[in-house]
């Protein structure tokens with residue numbers, strides 16, 4: 161995981177080559193990498209969907225099977241990172257040795273904290289001019305709040321970077337020029353000039369370990385110098401004990417240059433040595449299907465009942481739909497029936513594949529700890545649990561952030577409309593971070609996603625992979641609506657009598673705003689005045705009304721609806737009648753409950769030379785933004801501000817011209833907030849919904 165362009169894909173290519181999983185080294189700029197396998201990824205040179213590739217690494221004669229997932233760095237694809245972290249046991253964070261800890265590295269670091277994933281840091285690109293290992297280590301401490309365990313020091317710098325000093329083994333590892341792909345390295349004594357620095361680094365390492373590991377403290381205080389194996393063990397214990405939010409993350413730090421093929425084998429040694437296996441990660445926690453408070457535990461053991469999480473759905477050109485599973489407990493084999501408790505569905509496992517760099521291996525079964533792809537699942541989508549039908553449970557779901565930008569899509573013909581339907585269904589299965597809404601009046605389909613790049617990629621895939629011809633509007637802000645007041649009682653009677661069977665339903669509801677974006681439906685009807693079977697229809701009606709909003713056609717969120725009372729007719733009442741009554745009652749109630757328009761606010765981080773600081777801040781204010789903090793960075797300033805997304809269109813170009821191209825920025829979603837009245841009026845008036 162890393163900030164965009166830190167070199168994850170480049171490092172992954174080397175890992176696959178050195179582990180023997182692939183016979184060549186692909187390059188991002190040639191479009192020949194293994195994990196960036198879609199046309200989109202190769203053309204754009206960025207990783208969109210993370211591939212899961214299984215390979216093997218041998219350390220001290222022991223075989224370590226590893227499944228590697230390369231995650232995307234661009235902020236629009238944070239969800240993809242999120243779902244990978246959810247199922248990973250450990251992570252390697254790659255940093256650009258010149259840029260150090262960048263904003264997106266911080267974001268993914270916090271995500272890893274959330275899922276308690278222990279991690280190793282790899283400071284990459286030390287061959288580049290301006291690379292500074294010590295500064296990067298410093299930033300790992302200050303920006304990420306982590307405790308770095310420096311295990312390597314660079315030998316040489318920039319173009320002269322030749323290898324690393326292994327601080328634990330006290331030796332120099334250098335990559336000879338004749339080994340073009342870095343396939344082997346030489347081991348020698350630490351060069352004399354580097355001995356003082358290496359000794360200091362070693363002393364600091366042992367001291368830090370003693371601070372964070374009780375067992376090592378005893379050794380440290382003893383008279384005998386700890387052995388290499390004892391130090392490795394202590395690094396491992398300290399790494400595994402961290403990764404939670406309540407303790408500082410202790411993290412081994414290594415360095416190299418993936419592009420120049422230096423430093424990757426020791427990184428693999430470190431993965432095998434220090435990162436946890438599924439057994440180290442231990443028991444996984446879920447809850448009972450019908451009761452979220454009843455905890456269900458599963459040990460990572462083939463003998464336990466089957467439990468797995470679907471973390472990715474992909475469409476393979478030859479095989480069709482593939483679902484990637486992380487198996488936490490039990491075994492599954494091709495032909496087995498499993499259950500998806502969220503959809504109350506049975507699913508049949510068609511085939512089980514282990515994915516390698518350039519081929520897939522058809523395996524008979526998969527067990528606890530495995531990451532595999534299976535064929536044959538129909539209804540399971542990303543983030544859902546699969547389990548033994550006789551021992552159901554639901555594993556902790558993933559949080560998906562809110563889509564903030566949308567585009568309207570108008571298919572060119574009826575045939576394209578149908579293709580669009582298929583495309584949306586497929587893409588939604590793969591990517592839970594985009595939403596689809598059909599606008600009833602204009603018939604437009606509205607896609608909302610995490611950012612311009614995300615929507616561009618979705619639309620591009622729709623066209624290329626599914627052959628949809630469509631007019632696509634310009635990206636615009638995905639506003640929302642919410643309520644500001646509670647309304648105690650609103651009654652609606654739906655009644656129709658034209659000839660034969662009539663329609664009758666009466667509901668009395670109350671609505672009130674909720675602090676978060678959730679929706680709750682509470683049934684308070686007594687005495688069967690709304691028969692049980694019809695209550696879910698009222699709920700559905702309210703939800704349908706919420707989708708369409710009451711101000712400007714934007715989805716309404718953050719509401720509790722209470723069904724207070726109602727009435728029915730023995731013959732004329734139906735689910736449909738109660739649905740319509742619920743929908744109409746909700747619409748009326750919401751109009752009375754001071755609805756407001758909400759807009760997404762973005763956290764914008766601008767790195768700028770000090771000379772342009774005034775210019776940058778002034779521009780942020782002009783965009784209705786607020787500066788939250790200004791921090792010093794070596795030679796530059798880092799401005800953190802919150803700015804409405806609606807004011808951020810064209811910012812890339814503006815910032816460039818205001819700062820002669822010297823400033824850069826990143827942004828990510830922060831929160832939704834009410835739109836100022838005058839602006840809201842313009843949005844409502846201009847809405848085509």
Ligand SMILES: Nc1nc2c(ncn2[C@@H]2O[C@H](COP(=O)(O)OP(=O)(O)OP(=O)(O)O)[C@@H](O)[C@H]2O)c(=O)[nH]1
Pocket residue numbers: 162163164165166167168169170171188189205206207208231232233234284285286287288416417418419420
């Ligand atoms: N000089 C130098 N360039 C590198 C190194 N590692 C990667 N690069 C280059 O940096 C660019 C980005 O590398 P990627 O491997 O695509 O980075 P990434 O982190 O996978 O990027 P995303 O997948 O888009 O997030 C490519 O042009 C690489 O060739 C390195 O060690 N040294």
